[in-house]
Amino acid sequence: MGTKVVDFSGGGPYVFKVHGQIRHRTSHIQSVNGQAPQYAQHYVLDSTQATEIRVNHPDNEQCNIRILDQIDRFFRQHNRLSDTYRMLREVESRVIAESNEAGDDVPVVNMVFRCDLHSDQRRYNAPTANQIAMVFVNSDGEHPFERDIRVYSLNPENPQQPYINIKILSTNLDPMAYPILFPYGEPGWQPNWCCESYQGAQGNQSRVNVTMLQCKSALTAVRDDFNPIFRAGKLRLSIRTSK
Helix, strand or coil: CEEEECCCCCCCCCCCCEEEEEECEEECCCCCCCCCCCHHHHHHCCHHHHHHHHHCCHHHCCCCHHHHHHHHHHHHHHCHHHHHHHHHHHHHHHHHHHHHHHCCCCCCCEEEEECCCCCCHHHCCCCEECCCEEEECCCCCCCCCCEEEEEECCCCCCCCCCEEECCCCCCCHHHHHCHHHCCCCCCCCCCCCECCCCCCCCCCCCCCECCHHHHHHHHCCCCCCCCCCCCCCHHHHHHHHHC
8 A cells, every 4th residue: 555644653552654655466476686585576486485575674674573473374375465465476487488488579478367266257358367357468459348357467568667556446456555454355345245134134125235434434443353454453554544
């Protein structure tokens, strides 16, 4: 998350105050300018290597390396976004090997997250696909569906730009920006999201869709069971402010 944070002194409870626009970003899978891997780039590394990079980050100096390793391995097993990034890396590695063997130029490999999740993905000529993303080995023209986010190994238009802005209306915004709070990569709010019926519910004839405010209010509501978002401390305040 990127923004201009306003610092001010005074008593009272902690307040997260920003000035200007809030931006949420993810990254392509290859770091630039010799920087250490960060954000989604950890998904394509070996688990042990990814944990070592995280524990050596200054912000994590007080973290337990065993817990960081357990979180990383949980993501690799259960998080759907982690699986898509590894899919991109596997296809790219295979394409590079095949191109080198044939003596051809290596084509651009890119992955797109789909918006039209209800369409039949089998009719698209993509080398690899899962429920939420597809990997393409060509970069000519637009893909035959409404795409949400496109990820490259390196941005072909600007190789020095490692970041990708995530649209605020994207269903992948919450799990990409706050992966610890959405460990399975479960989708967040999206436009035209209908409220499911449940026992004792009273229907609203004038509004059948869930608003963004209603969704965020439900996520941060106090419950009898454990709510990771409600217990996220200062991070919870930034989530509520950014939405």
